[in-house]
Amino acid sequence: MPEKIFPDIIQKLKIFSGVPQEEYLPLLRKGELGYLGRGQHLFRQGDEIRHFFIVCSGLMQLYSETPEGREITVDITTPGHSINKAEILMPMSKVHRVSAKALEDAVTLKFPANWLKEVARHPNISLNILSTISQYAHMVEIESEHKSTMSAAQQVGCFLQRLCVMHGFHPSGFTLPYNKALIASRLGMEPETFSRALAKLRSHGIEVRDMQVRFTNMDEIGDYICGQCSITGQCPTHSRLESLPPACGTRPDKLERRLMSVND
């Protein structure tokens, strides 16, 4: 009876949003609760894909390792999110491309892979899954873009703001939900670079001391995060942070090309 143990989580599952409880509770009950200690793995890169998971409590880190031992954090999931949708629904992948590790004691609901394929035949649920995968793809695309266009400081600034929005924190003061080394790895940079980025951001209205984050210049933080960056409204990052020395200066010829392309 997972809905008895984690009522708040279970009621807000995105993949079941809009589906009546009496319809999806029986489906959910087919899941098996699993308990993980901090540092334990849910699965590892290279393991066969057998299960679909919903995280009920605890943070999970999805990461991949290069042959040389470099570790890249692909995603960090919070309770209520699911793991493995995309891999299971992609016909030709049989093996996990990433490892999943508990960053703290965690509880998961585990389903056989086929369960998801069955459930996905349900039109409403299928649309929900489509929507979350699309959203994820969107986010990855944007971050990838940022990686080639923004300096480390800009990326960090953008990330902190997204963090604030997505977790519903208060911009004038919140605590980082995980440590800095992890965030750095999540952003594909070294801890040293991350640290130096924070230093640069202080003069731009983003203050981080220990684990405490504070955005000043609140007037610029409006509806939060633009289409460029993630969701809706105006983007404080792209306006505020552009005064940071950009990763690379603008090449005038590109600017010209852009202006010329207006009238084609």
Added chain:
Amino acid sequence: MPEKIFPDIIQKLKIFSGVPQEEYLPLLRKGELGYLGRGQHLFRQGDEIRHFFIVCSGLMQLYSETPEGREITVDITTPGHSINKAEILMPMSKVHRVSAKALEDAVTLKFPANWLKEVARHPNISLNILSTISQYAHMVEIESEHKSTMSAAQQVGCFLQRLCVMHGFHPSGFTLPYNKALIASRLGMEPETFSRALAKLRSHGIEVRDMQVRFTNMDEIGDYICGQCSITGQCPTHSRLESLPPACGTRPDKLERRLMSVND
């Protein structure tokens, strides 16, 4: 009657695979043919999302522009692929995040956005859409990872091999389907960097002269492209290219950490 004009394309549409023709042809006929000259836009960054497209002929470039006029190529679609699935199925995005431009004269089938939402209620079609979006997300994720772990030369090598597989080219000699500047932009690097990367690759069994690509060392090119890189089989890139000077040397402490983590 699009199926009369582009029979080969229409019969191989991924979103309809496994669905009987008599079922999807009526749906397809609701589409409207559109003709684009080279350089014309299908839509632009910031436009409202109104349509779903299937490319029937011609290459389309999806790209986004930063405020400074830098142009990032997000994707290049070949005939038979669709454009806009993810954006339409993501509830909160109302506006295109990227522009779509014809790289050559092109023909598209155009559907109202709602058409896709309707069609997606069809269980088979919905699974097909899920699968293609998952695959796309997967690819973006991998390339993003590559961006932080591989040198420019390694990325280019990896890309060329994927190109060869995905387009079904013969590894011992094929022609680049689009120019080098475009590939560079696709990989998020400058044309100069791309050019220098090709020079480095020559001593590693990948020869590119003008638009002609030739892989030597064929014995290493097996089933092509590993789970790390994209699809199935063995990955020539990760084995062959690791003798290239890596982007950054391996840090022994990380290697140790990795070896230690084997027994937890």
Added chain:
DNA sequence: CGACACTTTGAAGACGATCAACGCCGGTGG
């Protein structure tokens, strides 16, 4: 032939990764 787009090559500079060292803290054990 000359204009133009594309590619290549060289030289300089900027940025991030790396290496090393230090400060800070919480926990452990004497």
Added chain:
DNA sequence: CCACCGGCGTTGATCGTCTTCAAAGTGTCG
């Protein structure tokens, strides 16, 4: 209670890679 240790974060110095700027080579097309 204090000394020691390991994990974490910061800072400084150095180095490699990619970007940038500049210039020259190649090809196509009018």
